[in-house]
Amino acid sequence: MVVGHNDLLCVGSFAGSDLVLLSSVLIVVDAWLWSKEECHNSKVRLSFNRTTAAESFFLSPKHFLQRSLWCFVFGFWTLMFFEIVLMLLFAFWFVVAAFALQSDCGSLLSGFGFDIRLSLGCGAQWINMTTRPQFVLFGSSIVQFNHYGEGWGATLAHLYARKADIVLRGYASWNSRRALQVVDNLFPKNSISEPPALVIVYFGGNDSLLPHPSGLGPHVPIEEYIENMRNIANHLKTHSEKTRLIFLSTPPVNEGQIMGNIDEFGRAKRSNATRRIYSEACLKICKELNIKAIDLWSAIQKREDWKDVCFIDGVHFSAEGSKIVSKEILRVIKEEWETSLYWKTMPVEFGEDSPYDPVHPDGTSTVNVSNVPFPEDEDWEWE
Template sequence: MVGPVRPQFVLFGSSIVQLSYSLQGWGAILAHLYARKADIILRGYSGWNSRRAVQVLDEIFPKNATEQPDLVIVYFGGNDSLLPHPSGLGQHVPLQEYIENMRKIGTHLKSLSKKTRLIFLSAPPVNEAQIYGTSVPLGQRLRNNESCQKYSEVCLKLCHEMNIKAIDLWSALQKRGNWRDVCFTDGIHLTSEGSNIVAKEILKVIKEAEWEPCLHWNSMPTEYGEDSPYDPVGPDGKTTVNVSNWTFLETKEWD
Protein backbone atom coordinates (compact mmCIF):
# COMPACT_ATOMS: atom_id res chain seq x y z
CA MET A 1 0.00 0.00 0.00
CA VAL A 2 1.29 3.44 -0.90
CA GLY A 3 0.03 6.73 0.48
CA PRO A 4 -1.69 9.05 0.71
CA VAL A 5 -4.84 6.97 1.08
CA ARG A 6 -7.26 7.86 -1.71
CA PRO A 7 -10.87 6.96 -2.42
CA GLN A 8 -11.06 3.61 -4.21
CA PHE A 9 -13.21 2.90 -7.25
CA VAL A 10 -13.34 -0.80 -8.18
CA LEU A 11 -14.34 -1.99 -11.67
CA PHE A 12 -15.68 -5.53 -11.24
CA GLY A 13 -16.83 -7.71 -14.12
CA SER A 14 -15.95 -9.74 -17.18
CA SER A 15 -14.02 -8.88 -20.35
CA ILE A 16 -15.92 -5.62 -20.94
CA VAL A 17 -14.23 -4.57 -17.68
CA GLN A 18 -10.85 -6.27 -18.16
CA LEU A 19 -10.40 -4.67 -21.57
CA SER A 20 -11.59 -1.26 -20.41
CA TYR A 21 -7.98 -0.17 -19.92
CA SER A 22 -7.12 -0.84 -23.57
CA LEU A 23 -7.91 0.96 -26.82
CA GLN A 24 -8.78 4.21 -25.03
CA GLY A 25 -11.28 2.21 -23.03
CA TRP A 26 -13.75 3.53 -20.50
CA GLY A 27 -11.65 2.31 -17.57
CA ALA A 28 -8.63 4.16 -18.95
CA ILE A 29 -10.72 7.32 -19.31
CA LEU A 30 -11.81 7.10 -15.68
CA ALA A 31 -8.24 6.38 -14.52
CA HIS A 32 -7.03 9.45 -16.38
CA LEU A 33 -9.72 11.82 -15.10
CA TYR A 34 -9.31 10.59 -11.53
CA ALA A 35 -5.51 10.43 -11.69
CA ARG A 36 -5.08 12.75 -8.69
CA LYS A 37 -8.49 12.12 -7.18
CA ALA A 38 -9.06 8.37 -6.66
CA ASP A 39 -7.50 5.00 -7.36
CA ILE A 40 -9.30 3.10 -10.13
CA ILE A 41 -8.83 -0.58 -9.32
CA LEU A 42 -9.41 -3.16 -12.05
CA ARG A 43 -11.01 -6.46 -11.13
CA GLY A 44 -12.16 -7.59 -14.55
CA TYR A 45 -11.94 -11.21 -15.69
CA SER A 46 -12.47 -12.25 -19.29
CA GLY A 47 -14.97 -15.05 -19.74
CA TRP A 48 -16.56 -14.68 -16.32
CA ASN A 49 -20.25 -14.81 -15.57
CA SER A 50 -22.26 -14.00 -12.44
CA ARG A 51 -21.70 -17.54 -11.07
CA ARG A 52 -17.96 -17.07 -10.90
CA ALA A 53 -18.40 -13.60 -9.45
CA VAL A 54 -20.51 -14.91 -6.57
CA GLN A 55 -17.89 -17.58 -5.83
CA VAL A 56 -15.18 -14.98 -5.12
CA LEU A 57 -17.12 -12.09 -3.59
CA ASP A 58 -15.62 -12.58 -0.14
CA GLU A 59 -12.12 -12.84 -1.58
CA ILE A 60 -12.27 -9.76 -3.78
CA PHE A 61 -14.40 -7.72 -1.38
CA PRO A 62 -13.62 -8.93 2.17
CA LYS A 63 -15.93 -7.43 4.77
CA ASN A 64 -13.07 -7.06 7.26
CA ALA A 65 -10.84 -5.00 4.96
CA THR A 66 -9.28 -1.93 6.58
CA GLU A 67 -10.34 0.26 3.67
CA GLN A 68 -13.55 -0.33 1.74
CA PRO A 69 -14.21 0.99 -1.77
CA ASP A 70 -16.06 4.26 -2.22
CA LEU A 71 -17.55 3.11 -5.53
CA VAL A 72 -17.94 -0.28 -7.22
CA ILE A 73 -18.96 -0.44 -10.87
CA VAL A 74 -20.29 -3.93 -11.69
CA TYR A 75 -20.81 -5.55 -15.07
CA PHE A 76 -22.02 -9.11 -15.58
CA GLY A 77 -24.66 -10.28 -18.02
CA GLY A 78 -23.21 -10.54 -21.49
CA ASN A 79 -21.75 -14.00 -20.89
CA ASP A 80 -24.66 -15.10 -18.70
CA SER A 81 -27.01 -14.33 -21.59
CA LEU A 82 -25.38 -16.80 -23.99
CA LEU A 83 -27.76 -19.55 -25.03
CA PRO A 84 -27.11 -22.95 -23.43
CA HIS A 85 -24.45 -25.06 -25.11
CA PRO A 86 -25.60 -28.60 -26.05
CA SER A 87 -22.84 -30.03 -23.84
CA GLY A 88 -24.19 -28.27 -20.75
CA LEU A 89 -20.82 -26.56 -20.35
CA GLY A 90 -19.99 -22.92 -20.87
CA GLN A 91 -20.98 -19.49 -19.65
CA HIS A 92 -24.78 -19.55 -19.86
CA VAL A 93 -26.61 -18.81 -16.61
CA PRO A 94 -30.41 -19.20 -16.56
CA LEU A 95 -32.24 -15.90 -16.27
CA GLN A 96 -33.66 -16.45 -12.79
CA GLU A 97 -30.30 -17.60 -11.44
CA TYR A 98 -28.65 -14.55 -13.01
CA ILE A 99 -31.11 -12.31 -11.16
CA GLU A 100 -30.35 -14.02 -7.86
CA ASN A 101 -26.61 -13.87 -8.46
CA MET A 102 -26.76 -10.15 -9.16
CA ARG A 103 -28.89 -9.72 -6.04
CA LYS A 104 -26.21 -11.51 -4.01
CA ILE A 105 -23.52 -9.29 -5.50
CA GLY A 106 -25.49 -6.15 -4.74
CA THR A 107 -26.32 -7.25 -1.20
CA HIS A 108 -22.72 -8.14 -0.43
CA LEU A 109 -21.31 -4.89 -1.80
CA LYS A 110 -23.89 -2.81 0.03
CA SER A 111 -22.83 -4.47 3.30
CA LEU A 112 -19.19 -3.42 2.96
CA SER A 113 -19.63 0.06 4.42
CA LYS A 114 -22.02 2.98 4.57
CA LYS A 115 -19.80 4.93 2.17
CA THR A 116 -19.70 2.27 -0.58
CA ARG A 117 -21.71 3.35 -3.63
CA LEU A 118 -22.74 1.06 -6.48
CA ILE A 119 -23.35 1.36 -10.20
CA PHE A 120 -24.44 -1.69 -12.22
CA LEU A 121 -24.01 -1.81 -15.99
CA SER A 122 -26.58 -3.83 -17.90
CA ALA A 123 -25.79 -6.14 -20.80
CA PRO A 124 -25.06 -4.17 -23.98
CA PRO A 125 -26.24 -5.16 -27.45
CA VAL A 126 -23.99 -7.10 -29.83
CA ASN A 127 -23.38 -7.03 -33.56
CA GLU A 128 -24.26 -10.58 -34.54
CA ALA A 129 -23.12 -10.10 -38.14
CA GLN A 130 -19.67 -9.03 -36.94
CA ILE A 131 -19.42 -11.96 -34.53
CA TYR A 132 -20.49 -14.71 -36.89
CA GLY A 133 -20.36 -13.36 -40.42
CA THR A 134 -21.85 -15.97 -42.70
CA SER A 135 -19.79 -18.90 -41.49
CA VAL A 136 -21.87 -20.01 -38.49
CA PRO A 137 -25.40 -21.37 -39.04
CA LEU A 138 -28.16 -19.60 -37.10
CA GLY A 139 -28.81 -22.68 -34.97
CA GLN A 140 -25.23 -22.62 -33.68
CA ARG A 141 -25.14 -18.97 -32.67
CA LEU A 142 -25.15 -18.86 -28.89
CA ARG A 143 -24.98 -15.07 -28.49
CA ASN A 144 -27.83 -12.94 -29.78
CA ASN A 145 -29.44 -9.58 -29.13
CA GLU A 146 -32.79 -10.97 -28.06
CA SER A 147 -31.18 -12.73 -25.11
CA CYS A 148 -28.95 -9.74 -24.29
CA GLN A 149 -32.02 -7.53 -24.05
CA LYS A 150 -33.76 -9.89 -21.61
CA TYR A 151 -30.76 -9.94 -19.28
CA SER A 152 -30.37 -6.19 -19.55
CA GLU A 153 -34.01 -5.63 -18.61
CA VAL A 154 -33.94 -7.88 -15.53
CA CYS A 155 -30.71 -6.27 -14.34
CA LEU A 156 -32.28 -2.81 -14.54
CA LYS A 157 -35.42 -4.03 -12.78
CA LEU A 158 -33.39 -5.57 -9.97
CA CYS A 159 -31.39 -2.37 -9.53
CA HIS A 160 -34.61 -0.42 -9.22
CA GLU A 161 -35.83 -2.83 -6.53
CA MET A 162 -32.52 -2.64 -4.63
CA ASN A 163 -32.04 1.12 -5.04
CA ILE A 164 -28.81 0.63 -6.98
CA LYS A 165 -27.75 3.11 -9.66
CA ALA A 166 -27.90 1.40 -13.06
CA ILE A 167 -26.86 2.22 -16.60
CA ASP A 168 -28.86 0.81 -19.49
CA LEU A 169 -26.04 -0.05 -21.89
CA TRP A 170 -28.49 -1.89 -24.13
CA SER A 171 -30.16 1.43 -24.98
CA ALA A 172 -27.20 3.78 -24.59
CA LEU A 173 -25.07 2.18 -27.30
CA GLN A 174 -27.97 1.96 -29.72
CA LYS A 175 -28.55 5.71 -29.53
CA ARG A 176 -25.31 6.14 -31.47
CA GLY A 177 -25.80 6.27 -35.23
CA ASN A 178 -24.33 3.24 -37.00
CA TRP A 179 -23.74 1.68 -33.57
CA ARG A 180 -23.18 -1.77 -35.04
CA ASP A 181 -20.31 -0.48 -37.15
CA VAL A 182 -18.58 1.87 -34.70
CA CYS A 183 -19.05 0.48 -31.18
CA PHE A 184 -17.42 -2.97 -31.37
CA THR A 185 -14.04 -4.42 -32.19
CA ASP A 186 -15.43 -7.91 -32.75
CA GLY A 187 -19.18 -7.55 -32.33
CA ILE A 188 -18.94 -7.90 -28.53
CA HIS A 189 -16.09 -5.85 -27.07
CA LEU A 190 -15.96 -2.08 -27.24
CA THR A 191 -14.04 0.26 -29.50
CA SER A 192 -12.91 3.66 -28.22
CA GLU A 193 -16.19 5.05 -29.55
CA GLY A 194 -18.20 2.50 -27.60
CA SER A 195 -16.10 3.14 -24.51
CA ASN A 196 -16.68 6.90 -24.79
CA ILE A 197 -20.40 6.23 -24.54
CA VAL A 198 -19.95 4.04 -21.46
CA ALA A 199 -17.64 6.57 -19.76
CA LYS A 200 -20.06 9.43 -20.37
CA GLU A 201 -22.95 7.41 -18.97
CA ILE A 202 -20.96 6.53 -15.84
CA LEU A 203 -19.86 10.12 -15.28
CA LYS A 204 -23.41 11.36 -15.80
CA VAL A 205 -24.71 9.01 -13.10
CA ILE A 206 -21.92 10.00 -10.71
CA LYS A 207 -22.52 13.71 -11.29
CA GLU A 208 -26.30 13.49 -10.83
CA ALA A 209 -26.22 11.14 -7.84
CA GLU A 210 -27.05 12.77 -4.53
CA TRP A 211 -24.07 11.19 -2.83
CA GLU A 212 -22.18 12.79 0.00
CA PRO A 213 -19.41 13.37 -0.69
CA CYS A 214 -19.81 13.85 -4.43
CA LEU A 215 -17.65 11.39 -6.39
CA HIS A 216 -17.56 13.27 -9.70
CA TRP A 217 -13.97 13.88 -10.73
CA ASN A 218 -14.46 17.62 -11.11
CA SER A 219 -15.84 17.95 -7.57
CA MET A 220 -13.25 15.91 -5.69
CA PRO A 221 -10.16 17.44 -4.09
CA THR A 222 -6.91 17.19 -6.04
CA GLU A 223 -4.08 15.42 -4.31
CA TYR A 224 -1.22 17.85 -3.62
CA GLY A 225 -3.16 20.57 -5.39
CA GLU A 226 -1.62 23.49 -3.54
CA ASP A 227 0.49 26.13 -5.31
CA SER A 228 4.21 25.47 -5.24
CA PRO A 229 7.33 27.44 -6.19
CA TYR A 230 8.41 24.27 -7.98
CA ASP A 231 5.54 24.45 -10.48
CA PRO A 232 6.35 25.51 -14.06
CA VAL A 233 7.28 29.16 -14.46
CA GLY A 234 4.47 31.25 -15.92
CA PRO A 235 4.55 33.53 -18.99
CA ASP A 236 5.43 36.55 -16.86
CA GLY A 237 8.65 34.88 -15.74
CA LYS A 238 7.95 35.82 -12.14
CA THR A 239 5.26 33.42 -10.94
CA THR A 240 4.51 29.74 -11.29
CA VAL A 241 1.51 28.00 -12.85
CA ASN A 242 -0.39 25.39 -10.84
CA VAL A 243 -0.84 22.41 -13.19
CA SER A 244 -2.31 19.99 -10.65
CA ASN A 245 -5.72 19.95 -12.33
CA TRP A 246 -4.52 19.60 -15.89
CA THR A 247 -6.01 16.48 -17.48
CA PHE A 248 -4.73 16.83 -21.07
CA LEU A 249 -8.20 15.89 -22.22
CA GLU A 250 -10.98 18.13 -23.49
CA THR A 251 -12.55 18.45 -20.06
CA LYS A 252 -15.83 19.92 -21.33
CA GLU A 253 -16.53 16.55 -22.93
CA TRP A 254 -16.42 14.86 -19.53
CA ASP A 255 -18.06 17.49 -17.32
Protein backbone atom coordinates (compact mmCIF):
# COMPACT_ATOMS: atom_id res chain seq x y z
CA MET A 1 0.00 0.00 0.00
CA VAL A 2 1.43 3.38 -1.00
CA VAL A 3 0.57 6.39 1.14
CA GLY A 4 1.35 9.89 -0.14
CA HIS A 5 0.50 13.35 1.08
CA ASN A 6 -0.83 14.27 -2.36
CA ASP A 7 -3.41 11.47 -2.11
CA LEU A 8 -4.82 12.81 1.14
CA LEU A 9 -4.76 16.39 -0.09
CA CYS A 10 -6.74 15.33 -3.15
CA VAL A 11 -9.27 13.62 -0.92
CA GLY A 12 -9.49 16.75 1.23
CA SER A 13 -9.95 19.05 -1.75
CA PHE A 14 -12.68 16.86 -3.25
CA ALA A 15 -14.44 16.63 0.11
CA GLY A 16 -14.13 20.39 0.59
CA SER A 17 -15.57 21.07 -2.87
CA ASP A 18 -18.50 18.76 -2.15
CA LEU A 19 -19.17 20.51 1.17
CA VAL A 20 -19.12 23.95 -0.44
CA LEU A 21 -21.54 22.78 -3.13
CA LEU A 22 -23.78 21.16 -0.51
CA SER A 23 -23.78 24.36 1.56
CA SER A 24 -24.71 26.44 -1.49
CA VAL A 25 -27.63 24.16 -2.33
CA LEU A 26 -28.69 24.23 1.33
CA ILE A 27 -28.73 28.03 1.31
CA VAL A 28 -30.91 28.27 -1.79
CA VAL A 29 -33.39 25.54 -0.79
CA ASP A 30 -33.70 26.64 2.83
CA ALA A 31 -34.12 30.29 1.91
CA TRP A 32 -36.83 29.40 -0.60
CA LEU A 33 -38.67 27.29 2.01
CA TRP A 34 -38.34 30.12 4.55
CA SER A 35 -39.79 32.62 2.12
CA LYS A 36 -42.69 30.23 1.39
CA GLU A 37 -43.37 29.93 5.11
CA GLU A 38 -43.30 33.70 5.53
CA CYS A 39 -45.73 34.10 2.66
CA HIS A 40 -48.11 31.68 4.33
CA ASN A 41 -47.85 33.35 7.72
CA SER A 42 -48.55 36.74 6.17
CA LYS A 43 -51.63 35.27 4.57
CA VAL A 44 -50.52 36.18 1.13
CA ARG A 45 -52.97 34.54 -1.16
CA LEU A 46 -51.16 33.62 -4.29
CA SER A 47 -51.92 30.55 -6.25
CA PHE A 48 -48.79 28.56 -6.99
CA ASN A 49 -50.21 27.79 -10.41
CA ARG A 50 -50.36 31.53 -11.15
CA THR A 51 -47.08 32.51 -9.41
CA THR A 52 -43.64 31.47 -10.57
CA ALA A 53 -41.05 30.03 -8.22
CA ALA A 54 -38.94 33.15 -8.72
CA GLU A 55 -41.83 35.39 -7.51
CA SER A 56 -42.27 33.24 -4.41
CA PHE A 57 -38.53 33.18 -3.87
CA PHE A 58 -38.17 36.94 -3.68
CA LEU A 59 -41.25 37.68 -1.62
CA SER A 60 -39.17 38.35 1.53
CA PRO A 61 -35.67 39.58 0.74
CA LYS A 62 -34.94 40.37 4.39
CA HIS A 63 -35.69 36.87 5.60
CA PHE A 64 -33.95 35.41 2.60
CA LEU A 65 -30.71 37.19 3.52
CA GLN A 66 -31.02 36.24 7.19
CA ARG A 67 -31.58 32.60 6.36
CA SER A 68 -28.77 32.61 3.78
CA LEU A 69 -26.32 34.01 6.31
CA TRP A 70 -27.28 31.37 8.85
CA CYS A 71 -26.85 28.57 6.31
CA PHE A 72 -23.50 29.97 5.19
CA VAL A 73 -22.15 30.03 8.75
CA PHE A 74 -23.44 26.52 9.37
CA GLY A 75 -21.89 25.23 6.13
CA PHE A 76 -18.57 26.97 6.82
CA TRP A 77 -18.10 25.39 10.23
CA THR A 78 -19.21 22.02 8.90
CA LEU A 79 -16.52 22.31 6.22
CA MET A 80 -13.90 23.25 8.83
CA PHE A 81 -14.83 20.23 10.94
CA PHE A 82 -14.32 17.78 8.09
CA GLU A 83 -11.08 19.47 7.03
CA ILE A 84 -9.71 19.06 10.57
CA VAL A 85 -10.71 15.40 10.56
CA LEU A 86 -8.86 14.87 7.26
CA MET A 87 -5.77 16.60 8.59
CA LEU A 88 -5.77 14.35 11.65
CA LEU A 89 -6.08 11.29 9.42
CA PHE A 90 -3.12 12.46 7.36
CA ALA A 91 -1.05 13.03 10.49
CA PHE A 92 -1.94 9.53 11.71
CA TRP A 93 -0.81 7.90 8.46
CA PHE A 94 2.34 10.00 8.44
CA VAL A 95 3.37 8.84 11.92
CA VAL A 96 2.50 5.19 11.26
CA ALA A 97 4.36 5.09 7.93
CA ALA A 98 7.46 6.86 9.23
CA PHE A 99 7.60 4.69 12.36
CA ALA A 100 7.13 1.49 10.39
CA LEU A 101 9.81 2.38 7.85
CA GLN A 102 12.42 3.36 10.41
CA SER A 103 11.91 0.32 12.58
CA ASP A 104 15.02 -1.91 12.76
CA CYS A 105 12.76 -4.91 12.27
CA GLY A 106 11.25 -3.56 9.06
CA SER A 107 7.65 -2.63 8.55
CA LEU A 108 5.54 -3.21 11.66
CA LEU A 109 2.58 -3.97 9.43
CA SER A 110 4.36 -6.33 7.05
CA GLY A 111 3.04 -9.29 9.00
CA PHE A 112 -0.48 -8.25 8.05
CA GLY A 113 0.33 -8.02 4.36
CA PHE A 114 1.04 -4.30 4.20
CA ASP A 115 4.13 -2.61 2.83
CA ILE A 116 3.96 1.08 3.61
CA ARG A 117 6.09 3.44 1.54
CA LEU A 118 5.98 7.15 2.08
CA SER A 119 6.75 9.89 -0.41
CA LEU A 120 6.83 13.42 0.94
CA GLY A 121 7.40 16.68 -0.85
CA CYS A 122 9.73 18.96 1.12
CA GLY A 123 10.12 22.21 -0.78
CA ALA A 124 11.87 21.51 -4.06
CA GLN A 125 13.26 18.21 -2.85
CA TRP A 126 11.67 14.80 -2.81
CA ILE A 127 12.50 12.14 -0.26
CA ASN A 128 11.82 8.65 -1.44
CA MET A 129 11.71 6.00 1.25
CA THR A 130 12.38 2.45 0.15
CA THR A 131 13.51 -0.71 1.86
CA ARG A 132 16.52 -1.20 -0.46
CA PRO A 133 19.76 0.19 1.10
CA GLN A 134 21.58 3.05 -0.59
CA PHE A 135 25.27 3.48 -1.40
CA VAL A 136 25.99 7.19 -2.00
CA LEU A 137 29.09 8.15 -4.04
CA PHE A 138 30.02 11.74 -3.13
CA GLY A 139 32.88 13.52 -4.85
CA SER A 140 34.22 15.48 -7.80
CA SER A 141 34.62 14.43 -11.44
CA ILE A 142 36.22 11.11 -10.45
CA VAL A 143 32.76 10.33 -9.06
CA GLN A 144 30.57 12.13 -11.61
CA PHE A 145 32.19 10.33 -14.56
CA ASN A 146 32.55 6.96 -12.85
CA HIS A 147 29.93 5.25 -15.04
CA TYR A 148 31.78 6.00 -18.28
CA GLY A 149 33.71 3.25 -20.04
CA GLU A 150 33.20 0.44 -17.52
CA GLY A 151 33.89 2.85 -14.68
CA TRP A 152 34.06 1.82 -11.05
CA GLY A 153 30.63 3.28 -10.28
CA ALA A 154 29.08 1.24 -13.10
CA THR A 155 30.74 -1.89 -11.71
CA LEU A 156 29.26 -1.29 -8.26
CA ALA A 157 25.83 -0.63 -9.77
CA HIS A 158 26.11 -3.88 -11.75
CA LEU A 159 27.20 -6.05 -8.83
CA TYR A 160 24.66 -4.57 -6.41
CA ALA A 161 21.72 -4.74 -8.82
CA ARG A 162 18.57 -5.83 -6.90
CA LYS A 163 20.54 -5.46 -3.65
CA ALA A 164 21.40 -1.77 -3.17
CA ASP A 165 20.79 1.49 -5.00
CA ILE A 166 23.99 3.22 -6.10
CA VAL A 167 23.25 6.95 -5.76
CA LEU A 168 25.58 9.26 -7.67
CA ARG A 169 26.41 12.63 -6.13
CA GLY A 170 29.38 13.66 -8.25
CA TYR A 171 30.25 17.26 -9.08
CA ALA A 172 32.97 17.89 -11.67
CA SER A 173 35.64 20.48 -10.75
CA TRP A 174 34.47 20.69 -7.13
CA ASN A 175 36.84 20.97 -4.20
CA SER A 176 36.44 20.23 -0.49
CA ARG A 177 35.32 23.82 0.15
CA ARG A 178 32.25 23.46 -2.04
CA ALA A 179 31.58 19.96 -0.73
CA LEU A 180 31.49 21.24 2.84
CA GLN A 181 28.96 23.89 1.83
CA VAL A 182 26.42 21.29 0.64
CA VAL A 183 27.11 18.25 2.82
CA ASP A 184 24.24 19.12 5.16
CA ASN A 185 21.87 19.49 2.21
CA LEU A 186 22.83 16.09 0.81
CA PHE A 187 22.95 14.37 4.21
CA PRO A 188 20.58 16.29 6.53
CA LYS A 189 20.80 15.17 10.14
CA ASN A 190 17.10 15.60 10.85
CA SER A 191 15.87 13.78 7.76
CA ILE A 192 13.08 11.24 8.26
CA SER A 193 14.33 9.14 5.35
CA GLU A 194 16.42 6.03 5.87
CA PRO A 195 20.14 7.01 6.05
CA PRO A 196 22.47 5.54 3.41
CA ALA A 197 24.11 2.25 4.29
CA LEU A 198 27.42 3.35 2.79
CA VAL A 199 28.95 6.68 1.70
CA ILE A 200 32.10 6.77 -0.44
CA VAL A 201 33.80 10.19 -0.45
CA TYR A 202 36.47 11.57 -2.77
CA PHE A 203 37.87 15.12 -2.82
CA GLY A 204 41.42 16.36 -3.21
CA GLY A 205 42.34 16.23 -6.88
CA ASN A 206 41.06 19.74 -7.56
CA ASP A 207 42.13 21.08 -4.18
CA SER A 208 45.72 20.17 -5.08
CA LEU A 209 45.74 22.19 -8.32
CA LEU A 210 48.33 24.91 -8.66
CA PRO A 211 46.86 28.15 -7.23
CA HIS A 212 45.98 30.82 -9.80
CA PRO A 213 47.50 34.29 -9.32
CA SER A 214 44.00 35.83 -9.40
CA GLY A 215 42.85 33.75 -6.45
CA LEU A 216 40.19 32.11 -8.64
CA GLY A 217 39.98 28.41 -9.33
CA PRO A 218 39.51 25.24 -7.30
CA HIS A 219 42.80 25.26 -5.36
CA VAL A 220 42.42 24.89 -1.59
CA PRO A 221 45.47 25.22 0.70
CA ILE A 222 46.46 22.00 2.41
CA GLU A 223 45.61 23.31 5.89
CA GLU A 224 42.08 24.24 4.84
CA TYR A 225 41.70 20.97 2.92
CA ILE A 226 42.51 19.01 6.07
CA GLU A 227 39.96 20.98 8.07
CA ASN A 228 37.29 20.67 5.37
CA MET A 229 37.71 16.91 5.08
CA ARG A 230 37.64 16.54 8.85
CA ASN A 231 34.37 18.49 9.04
CA ILE A 232 32.84 16.45 6.21
CA ALA A 233 33.87 13.23 7.94
CA ASN A 234 32.50 14.34 11.31
CA HIS A 235 29.21 15.38 9.74
CA LEU A 236 28.79 12.01 8.06
CA LYS A 237 29.80 10.13 11.20
CA THR A 238 27.14 11.92 13.25
CA HIS A 239 24.55 11.69 10.48
CA SER A 240 23.68 8.12 11.45
CA GLU A 241 25.26 5.27 13.36
CA LYS A 242 24.11 2.93 10.60
CA THR A 243 26.08 4.67 7.83
CA ARG A 244 29.48 3.20 6.93
CA LEU A 245 32.16 5.43 5.42
CA ILE A 246 34.99 4.94 2.92
CA PHE A 247 37.25 7.82 1.88
CA LEU A 248 39.33 7.66 -1.30
CA SER A 249 42.67 9.43 -1.22
CA THR A 250 44.00 11.53 -4.12
CA PRO A 251 45.34 9.27 -6.89
CA PRO A 252 48.35 10.05 -9.09
CA VAL A 253 48.03 11.48 -12.59
CA ASN A 254 49.96 11.06 -15.81
CA GLU A 255 51.30 14.58 -16.08
CA GLY A 256 52.50 14.09 -19.64
CA GLN A 257 49.07 12.96 -20.85
CA ILE A 258 47.16 15.99 -19.53
CA MET A 259 46.50 18.61 -22.21
CA GLY A 260 47.39 22.17 -21.21
CA ASN A 261 48.92 21.10 -17.93
CA ILE A 262 51.83 23.56 -18.09
CA ASP A 263 51.18 27.22 -17.25
CA GLU A 264 52.92 30.26 -18.73
CA PHE A 265 55.72 29.95 -16.19
CA GLY A 266 56.44 26.33 -17.08
CA ARG A 267 54.84 24.90 -13.95
CA ALA A 268 52.57 21.82 -13.90
CA LYS A 269 49.00 22.70 -12.90
CA ARG A 270 48.51 19.12 -11.72
CA SER A 271 51.64 17.59 -10.24
CA ASN A 272 52.12 14.26 -8.51
CA ALA A 273 54.39 15.87 -5.96
CA THR A 274 51.49 17.99 -4.70
CA ARG A 275 48.86 15.27 -5.07
CA ARG A 276 50.89 12.97 -2.84
CA ILE A 277 50.74 15.55 -0.03
CA TYR A 278 46.94 15.73 -0.27
CA SER A 279 46.65 11.95 -0.46
CA GLU A 280 48.69 11.50 2.71
CA ALA A 281 46.67 14.20 4.46
CA CYS A 282 43.40 12.40 3.67
CA LEU A 283 44.76 9.09 4.94
CA LYS A 284 45.97 10.74 8.15
CA ILE A 285 42.56 12.28 8.83
CA CYS A 286 40.83 8.94 8.32
CA LYS A 287 43.23 7.23 10.69
CA GLU A 288 42.58 9.87 13.37
CA LEU A 289 38.80 9.56 12.97
CA ASN A 290 38.78 5.76 12.59
CA ILE A 291 37.33 5.90 9.07
CA LYS A 292 38.11 3.35 6.42
CA ALA A 293 40.29 4.82 3.68
CA ILE A 294 41.66 3.55 0.39
CA ASP A 295 45.12 4.66 -0.62
CA LEU A 296 44.56 5.24 -4.33
CA TRP A 297 47.94 6.92 -4.61
CA SER A 298 49.65 3.59 -3.91
CA ALA A 299 47.03 1.26 -5.39
CA ILE A 300 47.23 2.76 -8.88
CA GLN A 301 51.02 2.72 -8.95
CA LYS A 302 51.24 -0.99 -8.13
CA ARG A 303 51.01 -1.61 -11.87
CA GLU A 304 54.25 -0.95 -13.65
CA ASP A 305 52.42 0.38 -16.70
CA TRP A 306 49.95 2.52 -14.71
CA LYS A 307 50.73 5.69 -16.66
CA ASP A 308 49.87 4.00 -19.94
CA VAL A 309 46.69 2.09 -19.05
CA CYS A 310 44.97 3.70 -16.04
CA PHE A 311 43.79 7.01 -17.49
CA ILE A 312 41.67 8.35 -20.33
CA ASP A 313 43.11 11.87 -20.27
CA GLY A 314 45.82 11.65 -17.65
CA VAL A 315 43.37 12.39 -14.81
CA HIS A 316 40.16 10.37 -15.12
CA PHE A 317 40.23 6.60 -14.91
CA SER A 318 40.06 4.22 -17.84
CA ALA A 319 38.49 0.79 -17.52
CA GLU A 320 41.76 -0.59 -16.15
CA GLY A 321 42.11 2.22 -13.64
CA SER A 322 38.49 1.82 -12.56
CA LYS A 323 39.04 -1.91 -12.09
CA ILE A 324 41.69 -1.11 -9.48
CA VAL A 325 39.33 1.28 -7.68
CA SER A 326 36.48 -1.26 -7.76
CA LYS A 327 38.73 -4.00 -6.43
CA GLU A 328 39.92 -1.84 -3.52
CA ILE A 329 36.38 -0.77 -2.58
CA LEU A 330 35.07 -4.35 -2.68
CA ARG A 331 38.08 -5.53 -0.66
CA VAL A 332 37.33 -3.05 2.13
CA ILE A 333 33.62 -3.90 2.13
CA LYS A 334 34.37 -7.62 2.31
CA GLU A 335 36.92 -7.23 5.09
CA GLU A 336 34.85 -4.88 7.24
CA TRP A 337 31.17 -5.53 6.52
CA GLU A 338 30.97 -8.84 4.66
CA THR A 339 27.78 -10.03 6.33
CA SER A 340 25.86 -6.79 5.82
CA LEU A 341 27.20 -4.90 2.77
CA TYR A 342 29.16 -7.32 0.61
CA TRP A 343 27.43 -7.95 -2.71
CA LYS A 344 27.63 -11.76 -2.51
CA THR A 345 25.96 -11.97 0.90
CA MET A 346 23.30 -9.25 0.65
CA PRO A 347 19.71 -10.40 0.11
CA VAL A 348 18.26 -10.13 -3.38
CA GLU A 349 15.09 -8.13 -3.87
CA PHE A 350 12.24 -10.48 -4.91
CA GLY A 351 14.68 -13.38 -5.02
CA GLU A 352 12.16 -16.10 -4.22
CA ASP A 353 11.72 -19.11 -6.50
CA SER A 354 8.98 -18.78 -9.09
CA PRO A 355 7.31 -21.04 -11.65
CA TYR A 356 7.96 -18.21 -14.13
CA ASP A 357 11.76 -18.62 -13.87
CA PRO A 358 13.61 -20.31 -16.78
CA VAL A 359 12.76 -23.98 -17.05
CA HIS A 360 15.41 -26.41 -15.83
CA PRO A 361 16.81 -28.90 -18.38
CA ASP A 362 15.06 -31.71 -16.50
CA GLY A 363 11.74 -30.12 -17.47
CA THR A 364 10.25 -30.52 -14.01
CA SER A 365 11.52 -27.41 -12.20
CA THR A 366 12.78 -23.88 -12.76
CA VAL A 367 16.14 -22.17 -12.27
CA ASN A 368 16.34 -19.13 -10.00
CA VAL A 369 18.71 -16.67 -11.70
CA SER A 370 18.09 -13.71 -9.39
CA ASN A 371 21.53 -14.00 -7.76
CA VAL A 372 23.61 -15.24 -10.68
CA PRO A 373 26.44 -12.83 -11.63
CA PHE A 374 26.73 -11.72 -15.23
CA PRO A 375 28.64 -12.90 -17.09
CA GLU A 376 28.97 -16.08 -15.08
CA ASP A 377 32.59 -16.71 -16.03
CA GLU A 378 33.73 -13.24 -14.86
CA ASP A 379 35.91 -13.28 -11.73
CA TRP A 380 34.56 -10.23 -9.92
CA GLU A 381 37.08 -10.70 -7.13
CA TRP A 382 39.99 -9.94 -9.51
CA GLU A 383 42.39 -11.89 -7.31
